[in-house]
Amino acid sequence: GVLERSREQLLRQTCEAVVLGVLHPRTAISLVLQVLSDAGSLLSCCLNAACMALLDAGLPLATLFCGVTCALQPDGTILLDPTARQEQDARAILTFAIASSERKVLMATTKGSCSVEEMQQCLAAAQRAANTIFQFYRDSVRRRYSK
């Protein structure tokens, strides 16, 4: 449906910006994501899976990226990586794809409305959280190649 198409467009353009396509002319890179279970923060999970799959494939990437979802609760507190229940109760849900170089924003999408300050706060929180995720990438790759 249209929702999947829209998600595909977000993921595709994020990956296109990161994969160095010039090094592989006349090649098609096909990324297939199968949702096994959805318990909230689906889009950022897809982004993380996509990045790790690209890493595992050994494709040349300009930068790594990770997905972070922030939920803005009705009382104004920011919740990172919300569950499905928390997403439903939230006033706004912001998903960012953060690049590993200088923590720039690769992709941003919002659901619900928020003020500009709140968005900036969520972005800052997401950038901080990105550090944890990149550390996880490093550990996973280390484990994969250490045997």
Next chain:
Amino acid sequence: RTVEPLEYYRRFLKENCRPDGRELGEFRTTTVNIGKCLCSITTADGSALVKLGNTTVICGVKAELAAPAVDSANKGYIVPNVELPSLCAERFRSGPPGEEAQAASQFIADVIENSQMIAKEDLCIANGKLAWVLYCDIICLDYDGNLLDASVFALLAALKNVQLPLVTINEETGLSEVNLKQKNPLIIRKHPVATSFAIFDDTLLIVDPTAEEEDLATGTVTIVTDEEGRLCSVHKPGGSPLTGAKLQDCITRAITRHKEVKKLIDKVIKSITPK
């Protein structure tokens, strides 16, 4: 221009202007036609035609009756649909809607939902029995970039023009009676306005890109704001990375643009309202 389009553009961007003579932060001339006389969709309940430079988008709203969903018995429906027919640009072929059209439809649905421009409760006629369904068809007649801005603007203008007839439910027969003589305008709570930017070479941000500029750009950002300065949507589908500061700059420009667009809509609505 045909052999080295990027170099051609870079030369202009170095002088802080664009081939069509605009500044980097300047929008194209925006014109809007609303209503049955000017816009000429006589069968629609509300219609608007928006021209953003050469990009032409027409929006028609049709209101129909339906039973509300079981889990939200007091809510009506708003169903947007964006169509990019093959007549608007060479790259669109006839057949099932392509990815761009579907993504645009999803974007418009999200904007309506996020901004709460129409409270779905207002569309309910009888709790659990009857509610309005607004089918908003947005069709691009000429694609010259910046589809999302024009679509959101057309949708807003068309919805402001919609007049819903009064519907009562006959107590004895249980059937609905539509009174076409008595019409009420739709209550629009918020007025979202979209502003799109194209990112060039990872650093330069230009406002309101044409189709040529969109092809050469390395990324796009669309910000939707409402009249209170709240963000209804930040849509950055991939593309070059941006710092938080650049994003903030986009948001500030979007808020300025919102004021201009709101003024334009108010002026047009006032000119067509019968005294």
